[in-house]
Amino acid sequence: MLRDDLGQPLTILREDYSATPYWIDTVDLTFDLDPAKTRVVNRMTLRRNADVPAQPLKLDGEELNLARVLVNGQSASFRMEGKQLVLDNLPAEGSFDLEIFTTCCPAKNTKLMGLYVSQDAFFTQCEAEGFRRITYFLDRPDVMASYTVTLRADKARYPVLLSNGNRVDSGDLQGTGNEGRHFAKWVDPHKKPCYLFALVAGQLVAREQRITSRAGQEHLLQVYVRPGDLDKTEHAMTSLVYSVLWDEARFGLPLDLERFMIVAVGDFNMGAMENKGLNIFNTKYVLANPATATDVDFANIESVVGHEYFHNWSGNRVTCRDWFQLSLKEGLTVFRDQEFSMDLAGSASARAVKRIEDVRVLRTAQFPEDAGPMAHPVRPDSYIEINNFYTVTIYEKGAEVVRMMQTLVGREGFQKGITLYFERFDGQAVTCDDFAQAIADANPESELARQLPQFKLWYSQAGTPRLRVETAYDAQAQTFSLTFTQTVPDTPGQSGKSAMVVPVTLGLLAADGRALPLQQSGDAVPVAAASGTEQTLVLTQARTTVTYGGVTEQPVPSVLRQFSAPVVLEADDSDDQLLVRLRHDSDPFNRWEAGQRLSLRRILAGIAQEPAAASADGQVLLDAAYIDALRQLLRDATLDAAFKELALTLPSENYIAEQLDVVDPQRIHAVRESLREQLAHALYDDWLHAYEAHHDNGGYSPDPVSSGRRALAGLALGMLVLAARRTGDAVWPGRAYQRFKDAGNMTDRQNALLALLGAGHELAQPALQRFHALFRHEALVIDKWFALQGGAVDRQGQVLPQVRQLMKHADFSLKNPNRARSLIFSYCSANPGAFHRSDAAGYVFWSEQVIALDAINPQVAARLARALDRWKKLAEPYRHAAEEALRRVAAKADLSNDVREVISRALAA
CATH class of the missing domain: 2.60.40.1840 (Aminopeptidase N, middle-beta domain)
Structure with a gap:
């Protein structure tokens, strides 16, 4: 943890950027892999940067045991400044060799940054600053070098040895002490920053496929998983093949390696990582078959596989000068993966559904971030811990900035700009300004070129514009x-x-x-x-x-069709105008938006009422025109089922909260649930019609049409079971339970279980027990089991006690990020009606878990800490209790930079 002379965490400023005083041209790494003591010999060739005044070489390192430092083969004096290894009196002219021998303990690395062990296999995660946990190095993205990597390990325990690039040699090790050991040597033909380094070693099996590029080059694609998971890799491989072909066809960007590898690991902080030629993935975004994965899982795998592959050019071949430029690669690549998924969707309707889904994420996650204490520009000006800036602003808002560029220059013009960008900067570390300039230079007569200085305010100004x-x-x-x-x-x-x-x-x-x-x-x-x-x-x-x-x-x-800019649109449309748009607008986004605004108006009106002013049973009365419009939409045979499901899903509680100056989470929850129940009753016959028309889809396929039918059937079933709460009818809960038992795929099974949970029906408990029994050996499905319970509707304050009990379950582990997210995040971040309790018990639980996670994995803890960063909007008694919880965490003396930055900014807001 970097601290100043007063012991405070150091703030890193974009304006303080200076070029590296040394370049590293070649890196030759040798690993002797052992869980308790891995030995790393790092041989580098360096030279001074002639454009920077002479100064000592300062190499970053964390949790390393230093054994030897040699300069040009001779022992060298060195000193330590904090966590940096400092060398003086280095050769002033030409290049020189530096050898550093260190050891580390991957088995104890619970932070999952650097080199770590997961289920007796070795993995790495080096972005953003994990390479310094492997060896002393200039751990910054503008230092790009050629890498040669030799991995040595026990052959029986670690038969598969992988690293970046192409394998040039392998075999058994010879000599005394090497019995039963083997090696593999890898050479990456492309220079890269150290954050793209990767190695994997363990008991793995691979699905393989060879493809031929448009240029006639043959490539080997491999998806590595643990034995027993190979049957869940077909969709990931198909997505990878499509990604390679699409990028070459759409942007003229070919695969530039002999082989491209994906490896799945169950312990991973992120979704996936684009290491050059060796992508390491969270199992969640690789493993899928119809029995264990939902339609959403299949879609996410396609998107994430595409995203990481597209980084091969937008991030790897051209990378970031510094971490303030993170959106240079992430915003551009999110845009590219969104376009990929829309192109694969095929029909105009399916493309529109994808666009609506992406905008919904932006408005429910990024807009609140823009309005909160962690607000920052797409290109931040400062940070304490860079891991905290892997945010929806960098990714999703960054993608919208790129999309606006395409709008301003046209699709063909954007293609020309991308081509110029890669021609101009291939093999370099550059800035967001460089990217924008390339798109403008390729389209000199465009509005982007004419307005470029002003357009770049999207990079430098935080906050969501209001129009x-x-x-x-x-x-x-x-x-x-x-x-x-x-x-x-x-x-x-x-x-x-x-x-x-x-x-x-x-x-x-x-x-x-x-x-x-x-x-x-x-x-x-x-x-x-x-x-x-x-x-x-x-x-x-x-x-x-x-x-x-x-x-x-x-x-x-x-107005604002296709959500052409990431702004909050304020308009005084009448209900009649919104109803016209809901029924007739040719733009699917604005048609969906009209329905959302109609629903939101009624929810906000209900929240504004005093409870006594509502109808006798606590419901807010609805008008016939609104009900009739939803009925017409639900019955419209010309609309795709996927669009209907989106249009008939009410705005989320978190999105509703963002429309209010003072937030009473329990009131929001009560009114939204009231509207949901009213719609269940008012449209009962229509839900019945929708369910009967869409619930039988034959054999499973994750294509957009089939997925849309299942989504609408799931929504309809949930409403039919909810309607039975008031009538006491046992038919639909019974049918939901039977569908849960008989379902031929995970989507239908989970939708049936969600219907029972959403209605608080007693059959939900035996269904949960059966669910666990069926899938107790499937880690990703057990994640769903925990998440369903952490995110359940809280009708009698029972969710928090259940969450606490589940933390004692034999299948729960705080050390596994997926498992922690599945239960704790589902409760604290995604279930506001249950989390924001008037007795403050939810906040106490949150503070306990933030502190506990911080001692294990600060990155995951910091993500959880964000659950209360909008605390100042809360009504009393929530506001005071939330502040107390924040101060309880802040008082912990040894908090990580990750968590302290989030908590400090929340309290200072």
Whole structure:
């Protein structure tokens, strides 16, 4: 932990960046792998950076035992400054050799950073600063070197030895002391930063497939898993094949290695890691078959496999100059994996569903981050612990910034920009500015090129812009005007912000849903001249008015189609206008959004009422027009089932909370549940029709159409079981339980169990017991079992006692990130109705677990600490109790940088 002279954690500033004083040209690593004492010999060739004043060489290291330091083969004097190994009096001219011999203990590495052991196999995780836990090194992304790696280990225990690049030699070791041992030598033909280093050693088996690229090159693809899991790798391999083919076809980026490997591990802090040629994955994003994985799991595997493969170019071949530029690789690659999944989805409807799902993540996770104490720009200006900045702002908002670039230059223009980017910077460590400049330079006549300095405010200004639109219709002049007012709210450390470049795609509808032609005049700049019925405006001012002529009737505006910019849109649409859009809008996103806003209005009205003002049974009364619109949508044979499921799912409790200045989590939960129950009753016949029409899908396939049918059937079943709560009808709970027992795939099985849990039905408990008995040997399914209970609807305050009891279960382990997330995070971060208790017991539990996890794995603990970073919005008594819990954690003397940064920023907000 880096600290200043007063013992406080050091803040790293982007403005303090300076080039490395030394370059490392080659790295030759030899590992003698042993769980208790792994020996690492690191032989490097270095040279001074002539552009930087001469200074000592300072190498980063953590939890290493240093045994030897040689310079040009001779013993060298050195000193320690904190955790850095410092060498003075190094050769001033030319290159020199440096050899460092260290040992480490992978078996005791519970942080899962650096080299660690999981189930008697060796794995690594080096991003962002894990390589310093393997050997002393210039652990920064702008130092790129050529790597040769030799792995030596017991052949019986570790028959598979993998590292980056191509295997050039392997065999049995000879000589005394090497009996039963073997080696493998790997050479990576591409220079890389140390965060992309990887090794794996253990008892593994592989699914293999050879493919031929468009250029005629043959490549070997391999997916490594533990014995017994090979039957769950087909989808991951298929996704990898599609990824390789898609990237070459869409962006002209071929696979540049003889082989490409994926390895799955059950103990992993992240989802996956893009190490050059040797991607290491959380098992959650590799293992899947219909019996154990849901449709969501299959979709996530496709997305994550694509994401990590696409990093082979956007992150590996061109990497980050420093960690402040993290979105250079992550935002771009999220955009690329989103485009990949949409292209594979095929139909326009399936593409739209994917877009809505991505926006829903952005608005429920990233917008709150932008409005909270951890708010930071897409390119941060400072950090204490870089691990805390692997955030939805870097990833998802960063992807939206890239998407806006594509909007401003067009799909073909973006392709030209990407091509120029890789031609210009291949093999280099660069910045977000370099990427934006390349896209603009490839499209010099585009709006992006004209507005580039202002557009780059998306990188430097934190916060979600708020875009207010006011409309005026002049029947006599037959004109319709829209006035856009843009504000960017203050965030920690930033105020008085400038207007952003905001592309806004819009159309106009008649009252009967007809699309009206656009004849535009005014001071907004369109990407192209107004024609047809849809246009993209480029807003650059704090206030902009655009006027359309020839409008012969009062129109219904459809603004921010396709969610063309990551902004909060404020509009005074009437219910009648929203109903027109819900029934007729040609843009699927805005059609979905209209339904969400109609539901949200009714929920917020219910929350605003005094409980006594609600109907006698505590429900908020609903209007017939709203019910009829949902009924029409549910019965509309022209709409895909996947879209219907999205449109009929109510806004989440967390999203509702973000619309309020003062948050009473229990009130939100009660009103949302009330609306859910009312819709279950009011649309009972329609849910029945939907279930009967979609529940039987034959053999399992994770394709978008089949997945959508299962999703709608699952939603309908949940509503039918919920409706039975009031009537006491046992038919639908019984049918749900029977479907749970008979289901031929995990999606249908889990949906049936969720229906019972969501209604709080007594059959949920025997179903949970049966679920565990069926899948007790499937770790990822047992994660689901824990998550279902941690996220269950809390009808009588029973969830927290159940969570505490489950932590004592033989299958629970705090040391496994997946297992900790499945139970503790499902309760603290994803179940606000159960977590925010008036007796503060949820907050006490949270503080206990943050402290316990921090001693084991600070990264996971810091993620959990984020569950209370919006505490100041809470109503009393929650607010005071949450502050007490935060201060309880802050008082712990030996907190990691990871957790202390989150807690300190939350308390300082």
